[in-house]
Amino acid sequence: MRTRKNAGTARLLARVALGGWVAFSALNAQAADLRDVAAAFGNTVLATYPDGKHQRIWLSPDGSYEAVGRRGKPSSGKWSLKGEKVCLKQSRPFPAPISYCTHFPDQGDIGVTWTGKDLAGVPIELRLVKGIQKPRNGAGS
Numbered sequence: 001m002r003t004r005k006n007a008g009t010a011r012l013l014a015r016v017a018l019g020g021w022v023a024f025s026a027l028n029a030q031a032a033d034l035r036d037v038a039a040a041f042g043n044t045v046l047a048t049y050p051d052g053k054h055q056r057i058w059l060s061p062d063g064s065y066e067a068v069g070r071r072g073k074p075s076s077g078k079w080s081l082k083g084e085k086v087c088l089k090q091s092r093p094f095p096a097p098i099s100y101c102t103h104f105p106d107q108g109d110i111g112v113t114w115t116g117k118d119l120a121g122v123p124i125e126l127r128l129v130k131g132i133q134k135p136r137n138g139a140g141s
Contacts, residue, residue, distance in 0.1 A: 037086060039108045044133040047118070048125045055124075057088070058132055068135055102126070 040059045047055040053070040059079055060066075065088055066076045077090040086104045090096035102116040113127045 036106055036108055037081070037104055039110065039112075040128060041105075043110065044129045044135065046127045046129050047116075048127070049118075049122060050124075054135070055118075056135065058084070058131060072135060081125060 013069065039063075041061050043058075045057040047057070047070075049055070049070055054112070055067060055070045057065060057067045063080065065076050066074065067088075068070045068074050073093070075090050076092045077088060077096070080087050080089070080099075082101060084103055084106075087099040087101040088100045096139065098119075098122045100111040100119050103114065105112050105114050108128055110128055113125060116124055116126055118124050
């Protein structure tokens with residue numbers, strides 16, 4: 001009987017150790033991903049539409065974001081990482097039922113430019129620019 005109890009304890013300890021290793025690995029992967037987007041903190045992700053209007057997005061290290069759309073309307077919510085993508089889930093001015101996800105470059109640093117599509121599938125150019133750059137002259141400027 002004592003052998004069965006020891007074997008059960010050993011299996012339990014092995015499961016706990018494996019679970020801890022998996023959780024630790026996931027945290028390390030998340031930390032590495034956070035380093036990839038850290039350049040966006042305190043700076044502006046500027047999305048330029050084919051008509052020349054802009055959308056601005058500001059990511060915060062706490063997982064929140066703020067934005068001003070191309071029509072000058074503010075929004076905010078939470079951001080998260082899913083693989084190589086940054087996903088935005090809007091909570092204001094209304095909770096959006098879906099998330100918007102876009103690729104963020106591995107070597108994301110000030111000046112990096114990449115292409116993507118907006119939620120409607122419109123092609124956009126994204127650029128990481130230095131500082132918190134608010135719109136100057138109203139909507140989409």
